[in-house]
Amino acid sequence: MNLFKYELLFKIQIGDKMEIMVAYYSWKGHTQKVAEELANELEAHLEKIEALKESGMASKAMKAYLGLKSDIKPIKTDISNVDFLIVATPVWSGHATPYMNKYLSQLTGCSGKCFSVLTEMGQSGGDKTIAQIRKTLENKGMTFVSSAMTIEEEVDSGNYKDTISKLADSIKEYIKSCE
Numbered sequence: 368m369n370l371f372k373y374e375l376l377f378k379i380q381i382g383d384k385m386e387i388m389v390a391y392y393s394w395k396g397h398t399q400k401v402a403e404e405l406a407n408e409l410e411a412h413l414e415k416i417e418a419l420k421e422s423g424m425a426s427k428a429m430k431a432y433l434g435l436k437s438d439i440k441p442i443k444t445d446i447s448n449v450d451f452l453i454v455a456t457p458v459w460s461g462h463a464t465p466y467m468n469k470y471l472s473q474l475t476g477c478s479g480k481c482f483s484v485l486t487e488m489g490q491s492g493g494d495k496t497i498a499q500i501r502k503t504l505e506n507k508g509m510t511f512v513s514s515a516m517t518i519e520e521e522v523d524s525g526n527y528k529d530t531i532s533k534l535a536d537s538i539k540e541y542i543k544s545c546e
């Protein structure tokens with residue numbers, strides 16, 4: 368059992384509330400919708416990653432493809448007091464958005480913490496995006512727990528709740544496994 372699991376176990380035993388955080392970026396609202404649903408299921412705190420200035424489509428596509436960063440508005444980036452982090456991003460050019468890249472690069476207090484990833488997309492590229500975020504956060508000493516992908520069309524038709532419930536269950540099970 369790693370140190371983080373001991374911390375979780377201690378919190379569970381003294382009945383302290385688990386601090387779960389969902390950090391998301393959303394341009395057109397789909398990722399926001401799924402992030403809010405997940406936060407609701409987990410009684411988690413939501414953090415919205417916002418562009419300092421939204422760039423044009425071509426720049427968005429190119430910067431995402433190249434794994435570049437774009438400036439974001441000030442946001443909580445020290446996660447020392449967070450027990451579990453979930454990051455949610457749209458898929459752009461088969462990658463995370465430049466705004467998510469910036470957020471991930473600014474995160475501190477990560478070592479030993481666990482995370483899950485949620486990607487929202489038109490059709491494809493979710494797997495690659497999850498792998499990209501996983502690598503970035505594992506390089507910061509974090510442990511990957513689970514992931515899920517939602518599709519724009521399904522979010523529009525309201526047909527995404529099962530996917531979110533399954534992701535929420537995987538996180539609850541992980542936390543329970545620490546008991």
Ligand SMILES: Cc1cc2nc3c(=O)[nH]c(=O)nc-3n(C[C@H](O)[C@H](O)[C@H](O)COP(=O)(O)O)c2cc1C
Pocket residue numbers: 392393394395396397398399424427428457458459460461462487488489490491492518519
């Ligand atoms: C610049 C750009 C690139 C995109 N690239 C992809 C892609 O590679 N694969 C995909 O399935 N969808 C792609 N999409 C579609 C978005 O992932 C999709 O519309 C998603 O629902 C947007 O989430 P949002 O409403 O939270 O902004 C792209 C959208 C934009 C704006």
